[in-house]
Amino acid sequence: MIIGVPKEIKNHEYRVGMVPASVRELVNHGHQVIVETDAGMGIGFTNEDYTQAGAEILATAADVFAKADMIVKVKEPQAVERAMLREDQILFTYLHLAPDLPQTEDLVKSKAICIAYETVTDARGGLPLLAPMSEVAGRMSIQAGAQALEKSNHGRGMLLGGVPGVEAAKVVVIGGGMVGRSAAQMAVGMGADVVVLDRNIDVLRALDAQFGNKVKAIYSTADALEKHVLEADLVIGGVLIPGAAAPKLVTADHIKAMKPGSAIVDVAIDQGGCIATSKATTHADPTFIVDEVVHYCVANMPGAVPRTSTFALNNATLPFIINLANKGYKKALLDDAHFLKGLNVIKGQVTYKEVAEAFNMEYVDPRTAVENA
Ligand SMILES: NC(=O)C1=CN([C@@H]2O[C@H](COP(=O)(O)OP(=O)(O)OC[C@H]3O[C@@H](n4cnc5c(N)ncnc54)[C@H](O)[C@@H]3O)[C@@H](O)[C@H]2O)C=CC1
Ligand SMILES: CC(=O)C(=O)O
Ligand SMILES: [Mg+2]
Known part of the structure; x- marks a missing residue:
């Protein structure tokens, strides 16, 4: 799989979806990682750090979005990023959709597979990626x-x-x-x-x-x-x-x-x-x-301490990123009911009840939506 890491563009957001050590893990599993130039600069990682870990550096976010099968980010995609999402592309990041109608509408329109960090659950009733x-x-x-x-x-x-x-x-x-x-x-x-x-x-x-x-x-x-x-x-x-x-x-x-x-x-x-x-x-x-x-x-309070935050976030997200890349989204989600809770939007359907309810949109059961995708 080709995994893309764009530079974050929210105000004073210096975190990054993957640190070089995470890139190396993905590359060791046989995947290709593309990173937007200077994506890690805010926390002291140079393009060379990423290339040494096995990533390829691309010049623009548009290049990353055009080529990647899966986009790994930190913050919810901003309007310009949403416009670059493609049908069948996996988006793995924070989304926070329920208070955000424009984003929800754009993700529905994109037909992408949108998995939110903040709604993934664990067996102890926690939210491991939040x-x-x-x-x-x-x-x-x-x-x-x-x-x-x-x-x-x-x-x-x-x-x-x-x-x-x-x-x-x-x-x-x-x-x-x-x-x-x-x-x-x-x-x-x-x-x-x-x-x-x-x-x-x-x-x-x-x-x-x-x-x-x-x-x-x-x-x-x-x-x-x-x-x-x-x-x-x-x-x-x-x-x-x-x-x-x-x-x-x-x-x-x-x-x-x-x-x-x-x-x-x-x-x-x-x-x-x-x-x-x-x-x-x-x-x-x-x-x-x-x-x-x-x-x-x-x-985006953690954006103020992006070094601490990026490492803490990556420690939690890495196993899920590896799973998505190794198994593909269908098997990764269907194998793990807690991970499936992260799926908010897939191919134009809203699969998180509270989000559908917030906007009077149709709710589709996530398992059914993935099985039929
Ligand atoms: N602004 C920022 O940069 C960030 C915001 N957050 C947000 O902070 C919020 C809290 O996150 P967590 O602590 O991880 O959630 P959590 O699920 O660990 O804790 C939420 C608590 O709220 C309690 N609760 C729910 N309804 C309540 C009510 N009516 N009265 C009193 N307590 C009630 C629950 O019982 C639970 O203990 C979330 O919205 C999260 O997205 C998290 C990280 C960064
Ligand atoms: C959870 C969240 O919104 C953040 O880390 O920015
Ligand atoms: Mg007063």
Whole structure:
């Protein structure tokens, strides 16, 4: 199979779909890898590093898209990339379709086979290809929130951990999954007063076991959420219903009633955000203010630490890339029900229920769609 790795083009996105070590693995399995020139430059990999691993360097993204059987990326394809997708081409990357109608329509139109990292599942109920980036974004959310609380950024002027004699900031994390747990770990480390809300009791138990009384793990009712959000100095949004648009748990009225200069970091923004006043921002201009609350809503947070993030992502994606290349997409997906959950769009059909429902599109069972492809 010919595997293509284009350079990422989203704002300040320096991650890359495959590092040279991953290229070498694919080449060792007898595949051909084509990489757009300078695709790895943002994390210190030169074209020579890729050619030494066995890749061929092509001059443009158009060359890569024209020649590859499978495109391996990081972020959802931007409009110019979507226009280059071909019928029967495999696209393996983050998609986040449920809040994104234009992308969904373009992928349907392309007739490509579109597998989303973020909806692949595992036997323990986890999301193995989302988890590494959620660990990064969860950790980063506390750094971003700490900065947002600085006076020069229109924050309350509070240090997360306080100092002896002065109280710490209250950090409220909504969703105690990968993002939430990673955020809690950093917030506890910085000495903040930390509350995590989740509606899964096993998640609350796990938080309790990990953090003891350093984190208040609270069952997420509308009442509890309102109480803690209104007391918060910093709110982290980390809820997820896999594949679906995020529920707007924090309302515009909550934001109005929050303390002036408090901050929110809506990590769930890639699924549309769990805070009503959120809208996606970029690393170039990451924050905006609504009702005196600083909002940080960058949809590709791990792009800011692309070296750490690319390696973490590749560690998780590589076995799936090898499987797709060795077996072809049909056998790779049909052999593994968890991998099949990653299939969102195939040959013009939507095969992820929450995406079809979000846009009133017809839903086709993924197994049937692959068997008939
Ligand atoms: N902005 C960015 O750069 C990045 C964003 N993300 C996003 O962060 C979000 C969270 O991801 P993960 O932590 O990996 O998901 P996860 O599945 O590990 O955790 C989500 C948690 O939300 C909880 N939850 C669902 N509905 C809830 C409700 N109504 N109230 C309270 N809790 C609720 C679930 O029980 C679960 O524990 C996803 O949308 C993901 O795509 C992840 C990485 C980077
Ligand atoms: C998960 C995601 O959206 C990201 O890593 O950018
Ligand atoms: Mg207010």
